[in-house]
Amino acid sequence: MGATAVGSGSYIDARIVGDALDIQQKVIHGFNSSSDARLALLRGDIFGMWSSLTSAMKGVRNAQEKIVLQLGPHRHPSMPAIPATGEILDSLGGGTDGAKLVDIWHALNEVGRVIVAPPDVDESKLAFLRQVVESSVNDEEFVQLAAESRRDLAFLPSHELQQLVESFAALETDLRFELLSLARSE
Incomplete structure (x- = not known):
């Protein structure tokens, strides 16, 4: 399985899902970019790689790549024939430590990027900042621009993000x- 750097999303995806599904694999990391990993895939140097959907679609459209598995609790509506990691783990009975790690990884991937403020920011300023961000990502012109750029927008409201942070903090030590060790080299 190809990956960019130790600790990168492609590396952690491969390690977490590979361990949970008992996939016999070696994660080859050190590619300078996902484009370099993709070239190695096309040459047959690696048998697979984790990628964002938008990055993979060019190869799919050109019949150079096939999506085998999607990372998430459920199948994405645009790919109903491709299994999701969550449903596979559920079919195996779930509840294992590996399945729990994949569940939290699904949630963390749902978040994508976060905007942070200093810990001592005033609550009224924090509420204002959250409202500005929410208004921005729901702005019609912004949504239209994202659609034209073929960029998915998936905004997670601050209260849901807070629940996610709390669920991670509540994980058994x-x-x-x-989870943190899977981000390090094998």
Whole structure:
């Protein structure tokens, strides 16, 4: 399985899902970019790689790549024939430490990027900042521009993000350390 750097999303995806599904694999990391990993895939140097949907679609449209598995609790509506990691783990009974790690990884991937403020920011300023961000990502012109650029917008309201942070903090200590260790080299 190809990946860019140790700790990158493609590396962690491969490690977490590989461990949870007991995939016998070696994660080859060190590609300068996902484009370099993709070239290695096309040459047959690696048998797979994790990628964002938007990055993979060019190869799919050109019949150079096939999507085998999608990372998420459920199938994306645009790919109903391709299984999702969550449903596979559920079919295997779920509940394992590996399945729990994949669940939290799904949630963290749902978030994507976050905007942070200093810990001592005044609550009224924090509420204002959250409202500005929410208004911006729901702005019709912004949504239209994202659609024209073929960029998915998936805004997670601050209260849902807070729940996610709390669920990660509530993870058993050994699972939290396991998740962090999967971001390191094998």
